[in-house]
Amino acid sequence: MMETVEQSWQSTCKVGVQQRVLPDYRVPFFERLAERFPGRLSVFAGKPLPEEGINPAAAIPKAHFVAGVNLHLFDPAHPLYLCWQLGLLRWLGSWRPQVLIVEANPRYPASRLAIRWMHQRGGKVLGWGLGAPPLQGALGRLRQAERRSFLRSLDGVIAYSRRGASEYRRAGVPAERVFTAINAVASRPAVQPPPKPTAFEGRPKVIFVGRLQERKRLDLLLQACAELPAANQPHLTIVGDGPHRVALQELASKIYPTARFLGDLRGAALEAALEWADLFVLPGTGGLAAQQAMASGLPLIVAQGDGTQEDLVRPENGWLVPAGDVISLRDALAQALSDPARLRQMGKESFRLACKEINIEAMADQFARAIEVVLHS
Numbered sequence: 001m002m003e004t005v006e007q008s009w010q011s012t013c014k015v016g017v018q019q020r021v022l023p024d025y026r027v028p029f030f031e032r033l034a035e036r037f038p039g040r041l042s043v044f045a046g047k048p049l050p051e052e053g054i055n056p057a058a059a060i061p062k063a064h065f066v067a068g069v070n071l072h073l074f075d076p077a078h079p080l081y082l083c084w085q086l087g088l089l090r091w092l093g094s095w096r097p098q099v100l101i102v103e104a105n106p107r108y109p110a111s112r113l114a115i116r117w118m119h120q121r122g123g124k125v126l127g128w129g130l131g132a133p134p135l136q137g138a139l140g141r142l143r144q145a146e147r148r149s150f151l152r153s154l155d156g157v158i159a160y161s162r163r164g165a166s167e168y169r170r171a172g173v174p175a176e177r178v179f180t181a182i183n184a185v186a187s188r189p190a191v192q193p194p195p196k197p198t199a200f201e202g203r204p205k206v207i208f209v210g211r212l213q214e215r216k217r218l219d220l221l222l223q224a225c226a227e228l229p230a231a232n233q234p235h236l237t238i239v240g241d242g243p244h245r246v247a248l249q250e251l252a253s254k255i256y257p258t259a260r261f262l263g264d265l266r267g268a269a270l271e272a273a274l275e276w277a278d279l280f281v282l283p284g285t286g287g288l289a290a291q292q293a294m295a296s297g298l299p300l301i302v303a304q305g306d307g308t309q310e311d312l313v314r315p316e317n318g319w320l321v322p323a324g325d326v327i328s329l330r331d332a333l334a335q336a337l338s339d340p341a342r343l344r345q346m347g348k349e350s351f352r353l354a355c356k357e358i359n360i361e362a363m364a365d366q367f368a369r370a371i372e373v374v375l376h377s
Contacts, residue, residue, distance in 0.1 A: 009372065009375070009376075010036055010037055010368065011037075011038065011040075012040075013037060013040060013098050013099065013371065013375060014037075014040045014041075014042075014095065014096065014097045014098050014099075015033075015037050015040060015041050015042070015097055015098070015099050015100075015101070015371060016041075016042050016043075016044065016091070016092065016095050016097035016099070016100045016101070017030070017041070017042070017043045017044070017100075017101045017102075018044050018045070018085070018088065018100065018101065018102045018103060018108075018111060018114060019043060019044070019045040019103060020045065020046060020048075020070065020083055020085070020103055020105075020108060021045055021046060021047060021048040021052075021054055021056055021070070022043060022045035022056055022057045022060075022065070023054050023055060023056065023057065024055045024056065024057040025055075025185045025288060026057070026185075027057045027060055027061075028185065028186075028187065028360055029184070029185070029360045029363060029364065030043055030060045030062075030063050031060060031061060031062040031063065032187075032360050032361055032363075032364040033063075033364045033367055033368070034060070034062040034063040035062065035364075036364060036365075036367075036368045037368075041062075041063040041064065042063065042064035042065070042066060042091070042095045042097065043060055043063055043064070043065050043066070044065075044066045044068055044085075044087070044088060044091045045065075045066075045067065045068060046067065046068040046069055046070030046083075046085055047067075047069075047070055048070075049072055049075070049076070051075070052076065053211055053213060053242055053243065064095070066087070066091045066095075068085045068086060068087040068088060068091070069085070069086040069087060070083050070084070070085055070086075071083065071084040071085075071086065079137060079139055079143070080139075081107055082107050082108075082109060083107065083108050084108075084109055084110055085108060085110045085111075086110075088110045088111075088113070088114055089110070089113060089114065089117060092114055092117055092118070096121075097118075097123065098123055098124065098375060099123065099124045099125075099126065099371050099374065099375055100114060100115075100118050100123060100124070100125045100126070101125075101126045101127075101128050101158070101367075101371075102114060102115065102125060102126070102127055102128070102154075103127070103128060103129060104127030104128055104129030104150070104151065104154070104157055104168075105129060105150075106143075106146050106147050106149070106150035112150070112153070115153050115154070124155045124156075124374040124375055124377075125153075125154050125155050126154065126155060126156045126157065126158055126179075126370055126371065126374055127150075127151065127154045127156070127157040127158065128157070128158045128160075128181075129157070129158075129159065129160065129164065130159070130160050130161070130164050130306050130307070130308070131159055131160070131161065131163060131164030131165070131166075131167035131168060131306065131307055132147060132151070132164075132167040132168055132170070132171040133167055133306075135147075147171065148171055148172055151168065151171055151172065151173050152172065152173075154173070154177075155177065155374045155377070156173075156177040156178070156179060156370055156373065156374045157173050157177065157178050157179070158179045158180070158181050158366070158367060158370050159178065159179070159180050159181070160181070160182070160183040160306075160307070160308050161180070161182060161183065161306070161307040161308040161310065161311050162180055162182075162307070162310070162311055163306075163307030163310055164180075164306075164307050164308075165178050165179070165180045167307075176373075177373075177374070177377075179366055179369065179370040179373070180366065181362075181363045181366035181367055181370070182308070182311045182312075182357065182358050182362070182363060182366075183288065183291075183308045183311075183363070184288075184291050184358050184359050184360045184362070184363045185288045185291055185292065185360065186291050186292045186295045186354070186359060186360065187295075187359055187360055187361060188354070188355055188359040188360075188361050188362070189295045189351065189354055189355055189359075192297075192351070193275065193296050193297035193347075193351060194275060196278070196297075196344055196347070198340060198341050198344060199340050199341075200278065200337075200340050202235075203233065203234055203235050204234045204235070204278045204279065204337045204340070205234060205235045205237070205276055205277045205278045205279070206225070206234040206235065206236050206237070206277065206278070206279050206280075206281055206333070206337075207236075207237045207238075207239065207273060207274065207276070207277035207279070207280055207281070207293075207298075208221060208236075208237070208238050208239065208240070208280070208281055208282065208283070209239040209240060209265075209270070209273070209274070209280070209289040209292065209293065210239075210240050210282065210286055210289045211240050211241070211242040212238070212240050212241055212242035212243070212244045212245045212248060213242050213243065213244050214244050215284050215285045215286075216244075216282075216283065216284040216285070216286060217283040217284030217285075217303065217323075217324065218238065218244070218248050218283060218284070219248070219251055220283045220284070220324070220326045220329055221236070221281055221283040221329065222236075222248070222251055222252055222255055222256045222259060223255060223256075223326050223330075224283075224326055224329040224330035224333055225256050225259075225333065226255045226256045227326075227330050228330065228333060228334060228337075232334065232337055232338075233256075233258075234278075234279075234333075234337060235258065235260075236256065236258065236259040236260070237259075237260045237262060237273065237276070237277065238259060238260065238261050238262065239262050239263075239264075239265050239270065239273055240263070240264060241263050241264040245261065248261070249261055270292070271296065274292065274293055274296035274298060275296060277293075277298055278298075278337075278340070278343060279298060279299055279300075279301065279333075279336055279337070279343065280293035280298040280299070280300050280301070281300075281301045281302075281329075281333070282300070282301070282302045282303060282309075283301075283303055283321075283329055284303055284323070285303070285305045285306070285323070286305070290302055290309070290312050290313070291312060291354065291358055291359075293350070294312065294317070294350040294351065294353055294354040294358060295351070295354040295359070296351075297347045297348065297350060297351040298347050298350055299317055299318045299336065299343050299346035299347045299349075299350055300312065300313050300317060300318030300319070300350065301313075301318060301319045301321060301329070301332045301333065301336060302318065302319075302320055302321070303320075303321055303322070303323040303324075303329075304320050304321065304322055304323050305323060311358065312353075312358060314349075314353075316346065316349045317346045317347075317349040317350040317353060318346060318350070319332040319335070319336065
């Protein structure tokens with residue numbers, strides 16, 4: 001009976017999602033969410049700035065997608081950045097959702113108008129974001145007050161991580177209206193990864209996957225590998241492309257010439273590269289590729305960042321190291337590569353977490369739960 005009731009409300013609830021941009025890696029998640037609201041999910045998003053290096057999607061096969069026009073003031077990293085989204089209210093008027101999910105970011109002024117539009121018509125609004133960490137600088141106090149005001153205008157907030165959820169509660173969002181949907185880009189694994197031998201076959205194999213940007217700190221990974229004793233230095237493969245590739249290849253030629261740069265890999269080619277590896281390392285900011293590595297049964301070394309990393313990396317499946325600390329990164333590499341049997345057990349735990357907790361199906365389930373709670377509150 002409960003399943004029938006759930007299916008009933010989901011089949012009649014129209015959901016809208018506002019995004020500043022729609023990266024291509026988000027499409028599988030929105031497809032899973034659309035399966036829970038068949039024919040009743042619409043996503044609105046604009047285009048990124050060219051220098052952001054984001055590959056925007058043009059469609060979501062299982063959902064309705066509307067392209068808006070983003071007007072940017074400054075760069076997204078600038079403390080005074082604003083993005084006005086043309087067409088947002090027109091989309092709302094056409095779609096008329098019962099629940100709207102917006103990015104929990106007060107720097108998109110049109111979102112405030114969308115929230116007011118929804119509430120005037122009896123709709124509910126959820127925010128979705130990384131969290132609400134303390135803001136520094138001369139404008140920090142003013143921006144925190146603005147953010148608190150924005151969060152109070154919402155009916156609930158979905159956080160990317162447990163740390164983010166805690167920050168939203170500290171910012172004044174009632175605990176019962178804070179939800180956690182751990183950030184994911186890969187589906188629940190359908191098959192077990194091939195078993196790996198308990199000992200390394202030759203030198204251990206380390207892999208990085210991600211966009212080659214300065215903030216990924218691949219310079220630290222190259223340096224950390226170079227500082228290991230020669231007998232323990234791993235085969236290092238770097239998968240990805242981006243504006244920092246040439247500089248990284250030049251650095252590698254000087255300090256770690258055996259590093260391989262394979263460029264951007266997708267699908268079966270990426271799966272094969274992850275299957276080849278013994279250990280995944282993310283030395284800078286980010287984290288989504290780490291979840292793909294977990295689904296391939298790899299242990300992790302990941303730099304601390306916005307909180308999403310803490311949900312992925314636990315003592316049972318890897319190492320969290322301080323951001324920007326090459327010594328800690330080198331020591332974690334040395335420890336990981338000194339005990340292949342332990343590394344295999346950690347890889348099994350990564351795979352278990354990818355099956356049970358960290359996948360786009362679990363993420364979509366938490367979104368559906370948050371939508372149900374605010375809709376019926």
